[in-house]
Amino acid sequence: MARTPRPSSCPARSSRTRRPRSRRCARCAPGSDPNLAPGPAGRSPAGPSLRRRSPERPTMTTHHSRARIGRRGLPLLTGTGAMTALSACADPAGPNAEPTSLPADVAAHGVDAEQLTMTVYKDASCGCCGGWVTHAEEHGFTITTEHPESLATVWQDHDVALDLQSCHLARNPDGHLFVGHVPARHVVEYLADPPQGGRGLSVPASPVGTPGMEQGDRFDPYSVMLITHGEPSVFAKVAKASDQKI
Incomplete structure (x- = not known):
């Protein structure tokens, strides 16, 4: 005998309709706190298992390709920056820098390199004057030329x-004068121990064989004169070319 289906007391169950579940998470649900995060699975989002979500950290607005530095490049950049800072703060010449380094034979006379810093007044077209400037620079002089x-x-x-x-x-800076083709040897000897009342040295005219006036093996003996506030006097006699060497 077939059974007659028993009517259900719940119309909703008999219609077999189910209420669709919401796909919204606890943060998105209406009335929920956006700083609350759902707890472990299986627990109600409104229960005591909810935990406070930490505030989101601000993100960089710079493009990743520009903001990101490779691990290998970071030590290199750090080292380069440090070297740049050190080189910018350091004084490469030192606080007591000299205008030039003197040759040993010149320094042996005890002169200061500052004394050999000179301004040369000459005609722009004078070749023998340029020869003397070269001679002076080869012996550690620092020369500035004016025309x-x-x-x-x-x-x-x-x-x-x-x-x-x-x-x-x-x-030179002390006001000592050196006129004409005075050999570097005599300039250094004069500055190492300036004679009393001396203002400088002079080789009048342009004798052949003096520094800047070389003409092969030719050599004309000459005298180096001491410039004073009165009458000049002989500082040194140069009889041969070898007498000019330091």
Whole structure:
């Protein structure tokens, strides 16, 4: 005998309809706290298992390709930056830097490199003057060259008598004058122990064989004159070319 289906007391169950579940998470559900995160699976999101979500950290707005530095490149950049900072703060020449390093034979005379820093007044077209400048620089002098419109003004300004004049004049920071083709040897000897009342040295005219006036084996003996506030005197006699060497 077939059984007659028993009517259900619950219309909802008899219709076999189910309420669709919401796909919203606990944070997105209406009325929920966006700082709350759901607990472990199987527990109600409103239960005591909810934990406070830490505030989100601000993200960089710079593009990743620019903001990201490779691990291998970081030590290199750090080292380069450190070296740049050190080189910017360091004084490469030191607080007591000299204008130039003196050759041993020049330094042996006890002169200061600052004394060999000179300004040379000469005509722009004078080749023998350039030869003397080269000679001086080879012996550790630091030379600055000027080309005045008139050498006559230079002689007048420095009170150099006509019989002591030559093709150029060199002056150091202490005001000592070296006129003409004075060998570096005699310049150094003078500056190491300046004679009383001395203002400098001069080789009048341009003797052949002096530094900058070389002409093969030719050599004309000459005297190096001491410039004073009065009458000049002989500082040294140069009889042969070897007498000019330090």
